[in-house]
Amino acid sequence: MADLFSDYEFFRNKKYSALCQEELALVFGQNTYHLLTHSATGGLEMIAKAMDIRPGDEIIMPSFTFVSTANAFVSHGAIPVFADISISDFNLAFTEIEKKISEKTRAVVVTHYGGHSTNLDAIRQLCDAHQLIMIEDAAMAFGNSYNGQPLGTIGDMGVISFDITKQISAIQGGVLLVNTPDFMDRLDAIYHIGTNRTRFETQKVPYYEWVDTGSKYQMNELNAVALYDNLLNRAHILNKRKELSRIYFNELSSYADLILPEHKLQENIHLFYLLARSEEEREALRHHLSEKGIEAMFHYIPLHTSKMGKKFPSGTLPVTDHVSGSLLRLPLHTGMTEQDVVEVCDAVKRFYNGR
């Protein structure tokens, strides 16, 4: 440890950030420009800045998502227009997006719930037809793709989280994926505290100076060390999660509504969840598991029903309300053994068999 901290050049040269970049280029391809950030939250804030959001601009997004999706835009005066999700995958429902488009709409943010996507071709076409920016909150979706294209690279811009709660982790971190050249120069300046540092480093200008607003969005080098380790081990980590999820699926599919279709088990699994028939049933199951020392969690308090979200008009979002009331996430992490998963499944079965 002391050796590490005495090595000034080690940190200054950002060797591990560069190594992570090389790995990420393998995952996301050469056409996508990626910036390692301190979080997906930071990446979304950069996107809002680059879009020059003005007060009153409308951004269509799910209510069934994490607060960061909305915060980035609302901080610049935008109005989050919450659209309902589909019961088949908990992602924005296409017809609900269509209904919410107005003269003031600037962008659609799609969240890939649990890391799984919906029909993104249709949403891409809708955005193009209305000249809207498409943003992917792919925070949960590292390593998954849609029609062979990595999630996060289909919208104009996307973010992926490497938080400790996600499958591939930097402890804290994220990556901003920029797929449309229009935004690259601005995002690059915003990323470098509002300077044209990249142009200086690539010897396009003799010095670097203040050219835009920005902040210190870069990933800390210590986090890059952690991320590089996880990226090198990604096949093992992702496979282990798939194997554990397969056990959940086989054991529980005849007991509870798992929502996830079997073919999705071939994708990377960020969360394994079931849908109870009601909030009462979900809470009863949660308590039943808790008594056995098993921590199962709900997801999310929908943004439109939260203290901040209520400040914006949303209309009714019946599917969002139903799903957030009934969804239960079962434990899933690489420290679990197959036997641990079987024990959770047995506890769930005992609940449905009348205990």
Ligand SMILES: *Cc1c(COP(=O)(O)O)cnc(C)c1O
């Ligand atoms: C985790 C998550 C975020 C935030 O990611 P951070 O890296 O912790 O900032 C944003 N959106 C969604 C959908 C998430 O799941």
